[in-house]
Amino acid sequence: MTADLIRLHDDLRLSDGQEADWKAYTLAVAPSQDLLARHRATSELLPLVPTPRRIALIEATMAQDNLDFKRQSAAVNAFYGKLTPDQQKVFDRETLPPSDAGGDRR
Template sequence: MAQPAPPASHSERRPGGEQAINADLIRLHDDLQLSDSQEPAWRDYTVAIAPNAEAQARHQAASELLPMVPTPRRIALIEATMAQDDLDFRKQAAAVGAFYGKLTPEQQKVFDRDTLPQGSDPRPG
């Protein structure tokens, strides 16, 4: 996965889903060459950015409910879902920032490079 602060539904949008996320995290971990003292921060980071089953269930329930409620309730449901997604994002963003702060400047460059969204990599090839 390796993208900073992925939305809770991130695995739904990645080809290969959670397996691709795990492979990306393994690659990121290897590329960062973390010290033993950085490993606890890594574990906290990976827990914080893991796909959120609660959010996935919330999105599924909202999707199923939308066709059955009148428009004003649809809007309220969408708004409530978005508000919770925003809270989830802020928690993930804080975890990314905390982990990033534990990295050396060189590791930060590696993190920045490895966590670019797909298709955004400026490296040739």
């Protein structure tokens, strides 16, 4: 678990009843070894294949990434639905991507 997830967990002040939902959420959003291996294999193959195969390889990788994203977004939505309105505000604030200005989002 990353420092950001630990901080988010602490800041959400989850109830005992929400802990199982938290565990399911963190497992679902963690980068899978399959994803990392798929990206590594794609990067290694791209210079070795002709352009039409590169395009097909990139397309296949993107399609699988999209499936992973849908799975993760379903987990986020399921967990978010278990949070109180105040916890949702914390979650929204703390999971906002960093700004391009490089400032701290907290």
